[in-house]
Amino acid sequence: xxxxxKTKFLHxxxxxxxAANDDAAGSVVYPVSSIRSIGMGSMAVTGxxxxxxxxxxxxxxxMSISQGASGAAAVLGDNVDVINVTMTTANxxxxxxxxxxxxxxxxxxxxxxxxxxYDGINATQLIADIASVANLHNDNS
Amino acid sequence: METYLYxxxxxxxxxxxxxxxxxLLFPISALKGMCMxxxxxxxxxxxxxxxxxxxxxxxxxxxxxxxxxxxxxxVDVVNIDITTDNEPQPVMKAIVEAANSHPNSDGFxxxxxxxxxxxxxxxxxxxxxxxxxxx
Numbered sequence: 461x462x463x464x465x466k467t468k469f470l471h472x473x474x475x476x477x478x479a480a481n482d483d484a485a486g487s488v489v490y491p492v493s494s495i496r497s498i499g500m501g502s503m504a505v506t507g508x509x510x511x512x513x514x515x516x517x518x519x520x521x522x523m524s525i526s527q528g529a530s531g532a533a534a535v536l537g538d539n540v541d542v543i544n545v546t547m548t549t550a551n552x553x554x555x556x557x558x559x560x561x562x563x564x565x566x567x568x569x570x571x572x573x574x575x576x577x578y579d580g581i582n583a584t585q586l587i588a589d590i591a592s593v594a595n596l597h598n599d600n601s
Numbered sequence: 602m603e604t605y606l607y608x609x610x611x612x613x614x615x616x617x618x619x620x621x622x623x624x625l626l627f628p629i630s631a632l633k634g635m636c637m638x639x640x641x642x643x644x645x646x647x648x649x650x651x652x653x654x655x656x657x658x659x660x661x662x663x664x665x666x667x668x669x670x671x672x673x674x675x676v677d678v679v680n681i682d683i684t685t686d687n688e689p690q691p692v693m694k695a696i697v698e699a700a701n702s703h704p705n706s707d708g709f710x711x712x713x714x715x716x717x718x719x720x721x722x723x724x725x726x727x728x729x730x731x732x733x734x735x736x
Contacts, residue, residue: 466701467604467629471693473637481687483648486637489693494634523634523656524644525674528732573701574694579700582690597636599644600674 466573468492468564470518472543474593476580484597492564492575494521498538500553505539505598514591516553518543522598542596545578548589559587602708604700608679609714610728617716623729625679629700631658637689642675644735650686653693655679659733674719675733681713682727683716695722 473487481487496519501509503517520541521527547556563575563586578585578593606627611617617624633656638646640654657677683692699710699721711719713728 461623467697468701469697473690478687479650481637481689482650483638484636484646486687487635487653487689487693488637491632491634491637493630497663521633522644523636524640524646526659526662526676532673572694572698574697579690597646597648598646600676 461601466567466571468573468575470495470543470576471576471579472593472595473579473581478581481581484595487579488595488597490520490523490541494520494523494541496520496591498553498557502544503540503542504597505542505596507540513550515544516547516556518545524597524599538596539598541598543574543577544594544596546591546593548591552589556587556589602703604703604706604708604710606632606700607709607711607714608728610723610730611716612684614716620732625730627657627677628662631660633657635689635693635696637687639680640678640731642678642731644676648681651684652680652682653689655696656682661732661734663735672733673735677733678731679712680729680731681725682729683724684726685724688724692722692724 469489469491471489475481484567498518500516502512502515503509521554522541531560579591605626605628610622635653635655636646637653639649639652640646659677662673662716713720
């Protein structure tokens with residue numbers, strides 16, 4: 461591992477109250493290597509995208525389905541996890557994408573590798589223009 | 602160098618003898634994500650105020666297209682029990698920070714060891730390991 465290279469992880473928590481932080485709608489963490497793509501519009505776990513001027517999606521390798529094998533539940537097994545990010549400013553995804561990628565690729569030694577994209581409980585976010593996030597968690601059941 | 606995460610849920614050294622309570626090591630590259638709630642090998646999350654799940658690529662399922670069944674998509678899970686309800690963020694962050702502690706570590710990161718009492722964060726009070734296999 462090169463010095464200064466971090467294994468970075470994205471944290472998202474869509475809930476607004478601490479008491480609700482108890483399932484997949486609460487705190488979730490993904491390695492940035494799980495990001496498959498980021499694109500405009502709202503995405504479902506099936507990959508279907510609905511047009512939206514204020515929502516972009518982060519498509520991720522599902523944390524709860526193995527990549528190593530292709531099980532018989534082919535439809536579910538091919539689904540993805542998704543973080544849909546709602547912006548305050550319409551049609552502003554490019555600025556968000558650029559800021560996120562800069563953070564992912566930052567090599568400042570003082571950074572721990574933890575990237576807090578959005579935390580609704582603590583009202584903290586990486587990008588001020590993020591209004592909310594929604595986590596779509598996929599599983600193999 | 603790759604960082605490895607170590608877990609042990611055995612009550613004592615003599616009980617360190619199996620795949621769920623015994624010594625277990627995953628490379629950080631096998632960590633697929635962490636999620637609040639209790640995780641099953643199928644990926645199902647059950648609401649839980651004082652537990653979060655760490656999902657890993659399964660150690661006991663190969664990458665080939667052998668006798669294909671739905672279970673091939675299962676994952677390994679380490680459920681982390683925390684003392685403070687509904688507040689996993691500090692523990693999750695401590696795990697990420699420890700994984701990135703190179704060059705100030707040897708790459709062997711103890712997340713929880715019940716035998717020695719070590720843990721990566723003081724809020725961790727226990728773990729439960731569930732393993733997928735190619736049965």
